[in-house]
Amino acid sequence: MNRLLYEFTESVRIAWTQIRANKMRSVLTALGVIIGIVAVTLMGTAIRGIDTGFQNSLAMLGEDVLYIEKWPWGPVEDWWNYNNRPRIRPEYAERINRVIAGTPNSLLQIAVPVLTRGCSVKVGDAKVSGVFTIGTLAEYARLISADYKEGRLFNEAEAGSGRQVVALGHDVAEALFPGRSAVGETVMVNGQPFEVVGVFAKQGEFLGLFSFDNQAVLPLTAFQKYFAGRQDASIRVKVTDKLRLAEAREELTGAMRRVRGQLPGERDNFSVNEQAAFKAQLDPVKQGIAMAGLFITGLSLFVGAIGIMNITFVSVKERTKEIGTRKALGARRRTILLQFLIEAVSICLIGGVVGLLLTYGLVAGVGAVFPSFPIVFSFSLVFVGLAVSVATGIVSGFAPAWGAARLDPVVALRYE
């Protein structure tokens, strides 16, 4: 046991002497590993960042909100069955709320109708197109966890009286009223005047598809009067306990069937959606991106590993006579094996440490320049990076080291 320890420390000493004696060669070989480690760890951070982005986006949908809609989230094959479903009317929300009120210990809190479309918002010559415009009730405020930069959402009285008021997303307000307050100003939404009563705080993008900061929320009555045809509504229902989402979903399905007057045995002619469905959709995509990304960057690490293998073969060849001498002095096979493996692993570890430092710098730099870019450097990454380096060294150093260990001492001693 002691002998193995002394052989180990001796091998580490030799490895460092060799690396220092062949600086240029070691640096070039380590460079291959550095590039590989940087590529793999950067991809790792990016994947993790995408993951975090997904989760943040899903959280925006609300973990405790169910969506009654005509179409399910996710692909359907028999689309014609869904297409023939009756329209989802905004009035259902009120009727569901009556059912909730009549249910003791209901798991549902409140249902709010939401209509959406894209509009342009104008102030004088300033114009923002494609604003995600939402028509809803004052209770919408209870669904979302948004903060306000200034003002508030319209209240029940304003909504009920059909007043033309609007709460703007952060970016919309910023574009129309750069550097000044928007509250009290009048904006033209698709040509209709609306008074700004509030501006949302910055929220961020949803999966990079659309921005919550690029929205305008206005009363349902006004929305229906000016913008809505016979479009389908989305009824958003907040649950009391997000841990009992499945039960809440059952209850909501029953409530909606009562509202719709569906007979027992009839298939639901609506869909109850939740963010988990999105997750189920996104997970395979996410994994696909991760696999492809890691495979491609893994190739660069593989090239680095070939470099290590090559240099270890050269090192064994150069030191054949030394191997013979060591064997004559009593080195066993495992001693020689260990010596060259440690040499290969040392170069890989140096490459790994330098690579991780570079990755750390790059991530910090990217984070400073693009604060919204979702990449995170974590300490598990350091651990994984070093483990990958060591594994690379062992895998690529093994063949040449094994060859050295099996050398015939007579042949090795005669080698010039």
Next chain:
Amino acid sequence: MSPAPSTSAAPRATRAPGATVIEIDGVTKLYKMGAETVHALRGVSLNVRRNEYLAIMGPSGSGKSTLMNMLGCLDTPTSGRYFFGGKNVSTMTDDELADIRNREIGFVFQTFNLLPRSTALANVELPLVYAGLGSTARREKAGLTLANVGLGDRMGHKPNELSGGQRQRVAIARALVNNPSILLADEPTGNLDSRTGEEIMQLLEELYAQGNTIIVVTHEEDIARHARRIVRLRDGLIESDVSQA
């Protein structure tokens, strides 16, 4: 450089040989060189006892190198038997042979074979590393052995900072450090000028006087003359085996 105190003036003493260390019985060795088979050894029997000073001589191609490799447990015979200290070496595995070489045999090479980037002390410590000795014990033992060959003041020097004779002394210290049963020297003066070579032979003489068993493989009569017994090989067979005063 100060050579160790010389004993050349004193009349040559022959120590009484002790127990048998090496027992070789009808050993042959075949090499396949392409389609040809080379009979390097054709049936050699030889006994070496403790405290012997033996020279193995012969022209190139006589099988002298093969016999040396065999004696040094670097190689195993094709047929015949080889006992080292009563243990059958012919059937040992690579690692068992490595352990025998580590504990029982001290090698001295014509080209010194020192590790170029290690100090004299580190070179001498090497067999002790393989023997599993701790670093303090190693340093102490290696230091003493280096002092014994007259290099107590050169321990921190690397081989390229030493003269040829000093390098060979380091190599001899390395061979002796683990108290082997035999010291096996292959043309130990082959890369040295005659004066330095003579100093090395004086050192071997002293080591013999201290009780070491020495086998020198050489083709030079002048070197062989130092030994007390000369074994001559020709065409893979022992031609003569003569003890001399």
